Every structure is written in C-alpha cells, then in structure tokens.
Amino acid sequence: MKFLMFLGTVRDSTPPRPARLGLRVAKACLEFFAGRYGEHEVELVDALDYPLEPVFKPHFAYAKNRAPAALNDLAEKIESADGFIMISPEYNHSMSPALANLLNHFGSSLFSYKPSAILTYSAGQWGGMRAAVGMRTFLSELGCLPVSAMIHVPKAQEIFLDDGSMQTGEDQNTWFDYFNRTLTQLMWWAQAAQNHRAEVDPHGVLMDFKTSPAERNAP
Structure with a gap:
C-alpha cells in the first residue's frame, strides 16, 4: 500500500x-x-514545498489541465494513496493553518474512503492534543476518517534530534511501540478499504462533491 505523510508546518525561522x-x-x-x-x-x-497562490483557488476550480503543476502532481498522489498520516503542531489550540490550507486545495473526493492517522507534537507539555481534537472533525469532513488511536509528542525537542533519531536517554523501542498502536490501526483500515474499493467503487455509488455545494445540499 501507499501512504502520504503530510507535515503541516512552514515555520522555518527562530525564535x-x-x-x-x-x-x-x-x-x-x-x-x-x-x-x-x-x-x-x-x-x-x-x-513548506508548496508555496501556494496568495489568492485561494482550489485545485478543482481550475479549468481542465490549467492547474499549477505542483497541485496536479499532489492531487494524483492523494488519489493514488491508500491512507494518510497528518502531522501538525498546535497553534492557539488549533491545527496548523498551513496544513489546513494545503489540504483545503483539494476536493474531498480525492481523500474519501481512505483512513488517516493524527500525529501532533509540541515544544510544551501537551503534545498538541488540543489541535488533534479539531483535526478529527476536519479530516472526517474530508472523508479520510481518522483511526481512534492518536500520537501526541510533548517536548519533542527533548526526544528527537534533527535527523529524527533519539536524544540520549530516550528509548527508541518505547516510542516506536507507542507509534505502533496508531499506525497498526491505520494499516488495518487501509487494507480493508483497499480490498472493498476493489469490489465496489464508492465513487460510483455516491456523487462526488467537486464543484458546487449544491451537490450535497438537502432538497
């Protein structure tokens, strides 16, 4: 299977x-x-690799074959993925606006019927868990429902070095066992969804919401 790991931070300066x-x-x-x-x-x-236009225009709003190449490429990757890992810091008790902005450029039909996992972190003691609560609603609306287990990493600068390896005194196996609960759930649901998509095309059963809110409005 193929998974996309979205890193939702563009802060590249200090402090x-x-x-x-x-x-x-x-x-x-x-x-x-x-x-x-x-x-x-x-x-x-x-x-950080997707410097988007200052005026918001989603991928599906462009005329055919007129979207920026970066958006087209990412849309294809999202459509071909079997699941997603969403990594976000916590800003003002909310998910990263950079992550929300990037994901909002694509219609939910690309994400739908595939699971996601939530991984949050912080420099402080809460590990971004308050952002994770809001991410559940956001990702559910995208159609990539998050699995029940989540990963929260408090004081991440005291756990990981720049290259992702462990700081002295931290046990990799302990942390990876913690990661494993969430990501094993992701694998299970991704495999189940992949198997069922092969039998029944969900996009042929329900209309995809692509161009107008009227496509999902009540009569």
Whole structure:
C-alpha cells in the first residue's frame, strides 16, 4: 500500500527554537515505517514545498489541465494513496493553518474512503492534543476518517534530534511501540478499504462533491 505523510508546518525561522520541530517528528515516523512496515510505501509531503497562490483557488476550480503543476502532481498522489498520516503542531489550540490550507486545495473526493492517522507534537507539555481534537472533525469532513488511536509528542525537542533519531536517554523501542498502536490501526483500515474499493467503487455509488455545494445540499 501507499501512504502520504503530510507535515503541516512552514515555520522555518527562530525564535521559537528549534525551528521546524515537526520535521524531526516526521523523520522519526519515516524511520518507524522503514523498520516495521517496510513492505509499504510512504512519502513525505512537506507544506513548506508548496508555496501556494496568495489568492485561494482550489485545485478543482481550475479549468481542465490549467492547474499549477505542483497541485496536479499532489492531487494524483492523494488519489493514488491508500491512507494518510497528518502531522501538525498546535497553534492557539488549533491545527496548523498551513496544513489546513494545503489540504483545503483539494476536493474531498480525492481523500474519501481512505483512513488517516493524527500525529501532533509540541515544544510544551501537551503534545498538541488540543489541535488533534479539531483535526478529527476536519479530516472526517474530508472523508479520510481518522483511526481512534492518536500520537501526541510533548517536548519533542527533548526526544528527537534533527535527523529524527533519539536524544540520549530516550528509548527508541518505547516510542516506536507507542507509534505502533496508531499506525497498526491505520494499516488495518487501509487494507480493508483497499480490498472493498476493489469490489465496489464508492465513487460510483455516491456523487462526488467537486464543484458546487449544491451537490450535497438537502432538497
């Protein structure tokens, strides 16, 4: 199976320190995948790599073949993925606006009928759990329902080094066992959804919401 790991932070300056704390968390998660789920493919999608237009225009609003190449490429990756890992810091008790902005460029039909996992982190003691609560609603509306278990990493700068490896005194196996509960749920649901999509095309059963809110309005 193929998974996309979205890193939802574009803060690349100091203070606060360290910059791009989420990149450490993402690298650790990638290492976890390589060690325990090496038969599957996972690709990091970094919001910092997508400098989007200042005036918001979603991918589906462009005329055919007129969308920016970066949006087209990412749309294809989203459509071909079997599941998603959403990594976000917590800003003012909410998910990263950079992550929300990037995901909002794509219609829910690309994400739908595939599971997601929520991974939040912080430099403080709560690990981004308040952002994670809101992410459940957001991801459910996208159609990529989050699995029940979540990952929260408090004081991430004290756990991971720049390359995603563990700080001295931290036990990798303990952390990876913690990651495993959430990501095993993700694998189970992704496999189940993949199997059923092969039998029944969900996009042929229900109309996709692509161009107008009227497509999902009550009569």
